[in-house]
Amino acid sequence: MTTSILQRIAAGDNAAVAEFLTHYGGVVWALARRACPNRADAEDAVQEIFLQVWRGAAQYDPAVSSEPTFIAMLARRKLIDRFRRGKNKLAAQSLEVEPPAPVLSDSDPVELGEEAARAREALEQLRPEEKQILILSIEQGLTHSQIAEKLQMALGTVKSHARRGLVRLRDHLGVPQGTYQMGGRS
């Protein structure tokens, strides 16, 4: 069995850190840029996220999830924490206008993993309102209250659609209750 980069980091292999940043640096940067109102804030967030990743590397279990999903999970938690602490505002609330991020044409495509593709496919199976609310929440970073206002919908209805949508996603992805396993553990 091939040892994952995170497992090598957990074992103290410093050389794996540079490899990790090459593979996933762009992913974490993209998630932070999406959630933070400006580049400076995103840079702070990225450093916090990676600190969390180094500290949590030993918890990674390839039988439970893919590396990209695990990293995105840690990143989301840290970004949500920052938002809660009031150190950050959602990108959608920002008034700061920045030029579009440069994209290197010769950069290697990032492997986001099969789980991401499956989750994207499963999203298409949801009811339109569930799909719309989850996209507004996860992709655009809107709070449920903001979504309710935007869609002229009762807050409770938004919450119900979001929760139902997640449960349906779980079902579509074949994750039985109590034994969640996106990574294929049987």
Added chain:
Amino acid sequence: MNYQPENFQRDLPEDGSDFSDRLTVLLADRALGELTAEDAGELDALLKLPQSDDCEAFDRITAALELGLLVEPLEPLPDHLRQKVLAAAMREIAPANQPRVEAIPSQIPAATSRKSPPRSSGWFMRFAPTLAAAAILLIAFSLSFRPKVSPIAARQSLLDSAKDVVLLSWTATEDPAAHSASGDVAWSNSRQTGYMRFSGLRQNDPLLEQYQLWIFDPSQDARYPVDGGVFNIDRSTGEAIIPISASLHLTGPTLFAITIEKPGGVVVSDRKRLPLLAKVPSVSETKSKGQ
């Protein structure tokens, strides 16, 4: 909030088709960043119950979905940020071939009580034995490759052999962390190497805050001094020697400053907490002292 079975049904959808209990509602809300402080307390309590073995399912689903919604190609991590992250990682991961902070007690230190890390969920308890085992393995691994030259010896060697080494005493400010602090900083410009020595600097909780060194250098705008590394003071007694980890080449430092920052350090410090300073005397100051 007291946990009562009827609360499970409180926020369930009318059809009740998929939500089986309150835990599902709270876990879904957490995954979407919608958990209130009150709900978080309730979730913590529920996660301690035996049925809470599915606590990360929605977190993973939302993470995978967010990845699936990213538009490629992605902008790579900016180079300067990559270097910062890399440097922080080298300090954090207990590298096998590089010394970290070493504390030398001047006497046997009194037992100190460290704050336990905040426990956010029952998840930690489930993985505690695994984490403890991993920590033991990491420590054993680290010890087996312990460097032959300790920071004490390396500092002394620098002082003995580098002709251009400057040795500056720390000046404590009114910051409470520096109440009983003293020590010095040794720096050799030709070797781009240096060591900080501290005695009595207050122990920090790395989960809450860390010390960070800033080096003012003529090559940099004074508003943006060079990051000299993030570090911890592990013991409230004894002496700590910490290697300087300058992120850029220095041409001739003029001031060393210690700030207290959030865990992991910052890119630009607001300098609100600045417990220690060590100023390099100017040529004129040196001459006047010699007279």
